[in-house]
Amino acid sequence: MKLKALLAAATAAAALTAGAAAAEQVKIGIAAEPYPPFSSLDSSGNWVGWEIEVINAVCAAAELDCVITPVAWDGIIPSLTGQQIDAIMASMSITEERLKTIDFSDPYYNTPAVIVADKAMDIDATPDSLAGKIVGIQASTIHQAYAQAYFTGAELKVYQTQDEANQDLFAGRIDATQADSIAMADFVNSANGGCCEIKGAVADDPAILGRGVGAGVRKGDTDLLEALNKGVAAILADGTHEKITAKYFTTSIY
Amino acid sequence: MINAKELMQPHRIVMMLVFAALVIWCAVSLRWDWIPKYAPLALEGLWATVWILAVSTFLGFLLAVPLGLAQAVGPWYLSIPARTFCTIIRGTPLLLQIWLLYYGLGSLFPQFPWIRSSELWPYLRQAWPYAVLALTLSYAGYEGEVMRGAFSGVAKGQLEAAKSFGMPRFTMFRRIWLPQAVRNVLPTLGGETILQLKATPLVATITVVEIYAVSSRVRADTFIVYEPLLLLAVVYMAIAGVIALAFRRFEAGAPQRR
Amino acid sequence: MTGLLEVLGLGASAELLSLSGWGGNLLRGLANSLQIAFGAFGLGLVIGLFGAYGKLYGGKVTRDLLAIYTTVIRAVPELVLILILYYVGSDIINKISEALGGGRVEINGVAAGIWVLGVVQGAYATEVLRGAIQAVPVGQIEAAKSYGMPAFMIMRRVTIPAMMSFAVPGLANLWLIATKDTALLAVVGFNELTLETRQAASSTRAYFTFFLAAGFLYLMVTLCSGAVFARIEKWARRGQPSLKGGTA
Numbered sequence: 001m002k003l004k005a006l007l008a009a010a011t012a013a014a015a016l017t018a019g020a021a022a023a024e025q026v027k028i029g030i031a032a033e034p035y036p037p038f039s040s041l042d043s044s045g046n047w048v049g050w051e052i053e054v055i056n057a058v059c060a061a062a063e064l065d066c067v068i069t070p071v072a073w074d075g076i077i078p079s080l081t082g083q084q085i086d087a088i089m090a091s092m093s094i095t096e097e098r099l100k101t102i103d104f105s106d107p108y109y110n111t112p113a114v115i116v117a118d119k120a121m122d123i124d125a126t127p128d129s130l131a132g133k134i135v136g137i138q139a140s141t142i143h144q145a146y147a148q149a150y151f152t153g154a155e156l157k158v159y160q161t162q163d164e165a166n167q168d169l170f171a172g173r174i175d176a177t178q179a180d181s182i183a184m185a186d187f188v189n190s191a192n193g194g195c196c197e198i199k200g201a202v203a204d205d206p207a208i209l210g211r212g213v214g215a216g217v218r219k220g221d222t223d224l225l226e227a228l229n230k231g232v233a234a235i236l237a238d239g240t241h242e243k244i245t246a247k248y249f250t251t252s253i254y
Numbered sequence: 255m256i257n258a259k260e261l262m263q264p265h266r267i268v269m270m271l272v273f274a275a276l277v278i279w280c281a282v283s284l285r286w287d288w289i290p291k292y293a294p295l296a297l298e299g300l301w302a303t304v305w306i307l308a309v310s311t312f313l314g315f316l317l318a319v320p321l322g323l324a325q326a327v328g329p330w331y332l333s334i335p336a337r338t339f340c341t342i343i344r345g346t347p348l349l350l351q352i353w354l355l356y357y358g359l360g361s362l363f364p365q366f367p368w369i370r371s372s373e374l375w376p377y378l379r380q381a382w383p384y385a386v387l388a389l390t391l392s393y394a395g396y397e398g399e400v401m402r403g404a405f406s407g408v409a410k411g412q413l414e415a416a417k418s419f420g421m422p423r424f425t426m427f428r429r430i431w432l433p434q435a436v437r438n439v440l441p442t443l444g445g446e447t448i449l450q451l452k453a454t455p456l457v458a459t460i461t462v463v464e465i466y467a468v469s470s471r472v473r474a475d476t477f478i479v480y481e482p483l484l485l486l487a488v489v490y491m492a493i494a495g496v497i498a499l500a501f502r503r504f505e506a507g508a509p510q511r512r
Numbered sequence: 513m514t515g516l517l518e519v520l521g522l523g524a525s526a527e528l529l530s531l532s533g534w535g536g537n538l539l540r541g542l543a544n545s546l547q548i549a550f551g552a553f554g555l556g557l558v559i560g561l562f563g564a565y566g567k568l569y570g571g572k573v574t575r576d577l578l579a580i581y582t583t584v585i586r587a588v589p590e591l592v593l594i595l596i597l598y599y600v601g602s603d604i605i606n607k608i609s610e611a612l613g614g615g616r617v618e619i620n621g622v623a624a625g626i627w628v629l630g631v632v633q634g635a636y637a638t639e640v641l642r643g644a645i646q647a648v649p650v651g652q653i654e655a656a657k658s659y660g661m662p663a664f665m666i667m668r669r670v671t672i673p674a675m676m677s678f679a680v681p682g683l684a685n686l687w688l689i690a691t692k693d694t695a696l697l698a699v700v701g702f703n704e705l706t707l708e709t710r711q712a713a714s715s716t717r718a719y720f721t722f723f724l725a726a727g728f729l730y731l732m733v734t735l736c737s738g739a740v741f742a743r744i745e746k747w748a749r750r751g752q753p754s755l756k757g758g759t760a
Binding site for chain 1 (some may be wrong): 522533534536537540595599602603608624697700701703707710711712714715719
Binding site (some may be wrong): 074075077078082091097098100101134136139140142144145157158159160164167168170171172173192195 | 360361378442459463473
């Protein structure tokens with residue numbers, strides 16, 4: 001009897017695995033790791049934040065039936081090319097390197113990259129002052145690419161999420177971290193971020209830091225790309241973008 | 255060991271040809287141009303993997319002996335903590351243990367400012383001590399359970415004989431009990447060490463740069479997904495093979511009478 | 513109760529872990545973990561049963577292929593296998609579907625998790641079940657054959673019931689591995705217990721509280737499973753002479 005039940009369960013599982021439910025839904029991939037204030041989980045398990053509202057607004061404007069699908073940030077581009085998701089809207093900057101693999105919509109926000117460190121630490125955002133320091137960065141980000149290119153004198157520690165880097169900055173294990181200015185402004189105002197302050201923006205290098213954040217799609221997926229471009233243009237034109245931004249930030253981030 | 259005659263059966267030759275074709279196809283049609291650039295980093299990563307594996311297995315085994323002994327014959331105030339330790343280690347995912355040690359402990363540091371000026375701080379701020387600690391405790395937890403069985407499995411008569419000769423308890427432990435228990439677990443040690451090898455990539459999640467972290471780095475830098483993973487799988491298989499062979503030789507060298 | 517928690521300075525933790533707080537998220541994650549573990553264990557058993565029969569009675573090619581399967585799976589870290597199977601699996605399914613003229617196939621997270629861990633479990637289950645089948649006295653199977661029982665009936669009525677008692681300890685171990693391996697799916701972004709824990713921890717900064725709470729949940733699963741499997745083992749051994757004081 002027991003075995004029969006097990007077999008039944010296993011067959012059901014196998015059927016599930018092969019189960020096909022082809023619906024015309026667009027899976028918008030976001031990072032499964034919280035990235036406040038852009039996307040984070042509330043205590044009832046819902047995704048909230050600036051970018052989540054923008055996703056919903058863009059999809060509504062482009063008349064797309066979107067489902068938000070969290071995937072690991074570190075594997076988000078493979079998930080897109082492997083068709084687990086259809087688009088990436090996870091604060092991903094449009095860079096030359098990424099454009100070799102995927103396409104991007106028009107940008108929907110843009111912020112500078114900054115260096116954050118302990119208040120007591122006397123450094124700025126130049127490679128010289130970071131030489132010999134331990135700098136934490138998130139894997140697969142423009143910040144990792146930038147730090148590898150410029151902060152050659154520093155010891156780099158690569159984290160899976162920016163949050164873990166922040167946590168280690170708080171714990172004192174790293175001296176500084178490079179990240180997006182808005183996310184870091186949120187962090188230094190939080191309880192744990194009280195230790196630290198923004199030391200300044202890094203010198204710009206558009207080839208690495210990109211031209212703002214856009215929605216990533218598979219190469220050749222032109223229908224979706226056009227729809228998303230239309231959606232982004234629409235929310236920028238009708239003031240929805242501004243309205244959402246005003247709920248979270250005091251200045252424009254476009 | 256497989257001899258040449260066994261290997262040269264028709265179906266095996268066909269399979270080997272298929273396999274060779276597959277390897278050639280992989281070599282030709284997949285992208286491997288990233289290898290020269292990342293080879294030095296990969297070697298460093300490989301060294302880190304082997305080093306962490308060796309240290310944590312060795313220390314873990316040293317810890318497993320008292321854990322096994324305490325559970326097998328210890329008084330209750332030793333056996334209960336030992337059993338609890340083994341249950342907790344074996345009952346929770348290693349990934350969670352690693353994160354608890356690294357981020358959990360880290361989140362407590364700011365409450366104790368003196369930690370940063372202590373002698374230990376240069377170690378506490380790095381990731382590898384936590385990796386070694388977590389893997390050591392894990393190995394000790396699993397192997398401690400095996401050692402318990404091994405200690406209980408040593409024939410009582412031998413111990414009684416030693417006692418009747420008036421052998422001191424420690425000598426008895428060192429000369430009779432421990433060697434026999436170790437010989438009992440020897441066949442399982444190779445397998446346990448391979449399991450430990452398979453646990454090492456988890457420490458990449460706390461910023462230790464070992465071989466798995468290097469493959470993630472390649473993926474992040476170049477967006478090449480399969481090739482680094484395939485090569486990584488081959489590297490792990492090679493290490494596992496070396497471990498299996500080494501333990502087989504080691505085992506063959508130990509006197510056995512069964 | 514609340515007073516006691518306050519005294520111990522755990523009031524804040526208790527509030528964080530309450531069901532209306534993040535505790536509900538953890539339990540949802542646990543439900544997902546268990547669902548994946550159960551499915552993977554079941555799929556692993558099916559693969560294992562076929563694998564064991566293939567290894568014991570299959571042709572030369574089947575045996576060699578199965579040997580490659582079990583060796584590779586048992587030598588490569590689960591984390592690496594999960595990544596490979598996760599990306600390759602959905603790629604292959606979609607390519608097949610496109611080749612057959614079908615549309616894209618939606619693969620939900622739970623199904624993908626079951627497939628990935630099931631393939632891993634299958635390799636271990638193959639070995640456990642092979643050992644158990646071999647432990648069944650040959651005479652019993654020969655007796656069934658001499659009565660003219662068809663092969664499938666022998667499997668169902670003789671081999672499987674007789675091997676159960678040998679297989680249960682190994683399978684219990686596999687089930688525990690399945691529950692703990694679901695934690696690895698956190699790395700590819702499945703919403704199971706470990707990822708929910710990490711999300712809760714990073715949202716509230718209470719790392720220690722949540723990691724300990726998750727550890728406690730996993731431990732409870734282990735201990736409860738241990739009790740259940742002990743009963744199953746007792747049931748599987750019914751009618752057999754006690755092993756106590758024997759060779760054990």
